[in-house]
Amino acid sequence: MEIQKLMHEIRENAIEKMEKKSPEDLAASWSGEDLLYSGIGNAIFVVLPTSGCAWALSGSGGCTMCSYVADSPLVDVGADELVDIFKKRMARHEIRENTTVKIFVSGSFLNEDEVPKEARDTILGILRDEENVKEVVVESRPEYVTEEVLRDCSEALGNKLFEIGMGLETSNNHTRKYKINKGFTCEDFEAAVATIKSMQPKHNVHAKAYLFVKPILTSERDAIDEAVESARYAEGIGASRVSFCPATIHKGTLMETLWKQGAYQPPWIWSVVEILKQVRSSVKIPVIMDTAAFGTRRGPYNCKKCNSRLKKLIIQSNLQQNIPSELEEFECDCKVKWAADVEFSDLTHSTTNLSRMK
Numbered sequence: 001m002e003i004q005k006l007m008h009e010i011r012e013n014a015i016e017k018m019e020k021k022s023p024e025d026l027a028a029s030w031s032g033e034d035l036l037y038s039g040i041g042n043a044i045f046v047v048l049p050t051s052g053c054a055w056a057l058s059g060s061g062g063c064t065m066c067s068y069v070a071d072s073p074l075v076d077v078g079a080d081e082l083v084d085i086f087k088k089r090m091a092r093h094e095i096r097e098n099t100t101v102k103i104f105v106s107g108s109f110l111n112e113d114e115v116p117k118e119a120r121d122t123i124l125g126i127l128r129d130e131e132n133v134k135e136v137v138v139e140s141r142p143e144y145v146t147e148e149v150l151r152d153c154s155e156a157l158g159n160k161l162f163e164i165g166m167g168l169e170t171s172n173n174h175t176r177k178y179k180i181n182k183g184f185t186c187e188d189f190e191a192a193v194a195t196i197k198s199m200q201p202k203h204n205v206h207a208k209a210y211l212f213v214k215p216i217l218t219s220e221r222d223a224i225d226e227a228v229e230s231a232r233y234a235e236g237i238g239a240s241r242v243s244f245c246p247a248t249i250h251k252g253t254l255m256e257t258l259w260k261q262g263a264y265q266p267p268w269i270w271s272v273v274e275i276l277k278q279v280r281s282s283v284k285i286p287v288i289m290d291t292a293a294f295g296t297r298r299g300p301y302n303c304k305k306c307n308s309r310l311k312k313l314i315i316q317s318n319l320q321q322n323i324p325s326e327l328e329e330f331e332c333d334c335k336v337k338w339a340a341d342v343e344f345s346d347l348t349h350s351t352t353n354l355s356r357m358k
């Protein structure tokens with residue numbers, strides 16, 4: 001497939017240019033207010049450097065928007081070292097009442113080639129013993145979600161709430177295959193969700209769908225429609241939550257190549273607001289909108305006057321799971337430009353010829 005060849009080349013190139021860092025230097029952590037299954041609480045986020053996403057390192061080259069592999073040490077990180085890094089990171093944060101711990105690795109937490117079982121079970125065991133930790137969230141591709149792995153994790157965690165976030169990205173199989181290069185289908189995702197659901201209620205396990213807003217070669221209009229449609233689909237197949245990731249341009253990705261050529265722009269924040277409005281009124285499960293790079297040059301953007309206010313209102317919407325009245329009524333001069341972009345969505349964005357990119 002052309003896109004895989006291209007991704008593989010871009011990935012190889014990015015890996016060559018990568019500045020080599022030690023696992024410890026690549027680790028990160030932060031904390032903040034968050035929405036838990038039980039209501040508003042605290043979240044501790046821990047980034048653990050692992051050997052790198054198996055999909056990105058395969059001949060496929062990985063997903064068109066993802067640079068996780070560039071944030072990994074690309075060497076096997078031993079179980080003891082991973083556990084040690086995790087402990088050091090957790091020690092930096094106060095574990096307040098009602099805390100969720102979110103662990104991000106450079107790929108799939110449930111792939112034992114990336115996170116050795118020994119490290120996985122020890123980390124979950126540490127969290128089992130922390131009384132204030134009420135839930136643990138990890139990320140994985142669906143192919144690593146098996147009954148055996150879920151049972152192991154759930155037992156190691158003493159049956160605390162365990163959420164597996166999987167990057168469905170979109171409910172559109174064509175987009176996922178040709179614009180994202182994800183390497184699995186809706187049917188694969190549905191099978192993983194079904195496995196998770198089959199373990200309930202004995203095991204306290206839940207599925208979260210990550211959805212990507214505005215893949216490459218997608219117009220502003222289609223990005224909105226597909227995002228809304230995908231959230232409805234995720235709810236319909238049994239996901240407990242949805243988390244939207246509006247596009248940000250990461251280094252060493254096909255998305256960055258297209259962006260540099262003027263053939264791609266991340267979504268408007270107005271589009272994100274529109275998605276939230278439609279989803280809040282039609283989807284009953286909790287929906288979170290990631291606002292990480294809002295208002296930056298490489299992230300979702302409106303104009304200098306409204307970026308940060310809208311970001312704050314979207315965070316408020318995440319915590320309250322509604323549309324705050326200020327967000328409902330919010331207006332800014334830049335909105336007419338967005339409306340024109342949606343109406344006359346530039347179709348060159350959806351027809352850019354990949355062969356030109358070589």
Ligand code: SF4
Nearest residue numbers: 053056062063066107
């Ligand atoms: S998005 Fe996930 S599956 Fe795709 S390359 Fe990145 S880490 Fe791997």
Ligand SMILES: [Zn+2]
Nearest residue numbers: 303306332334
């Ligand atoms: Zn504005």
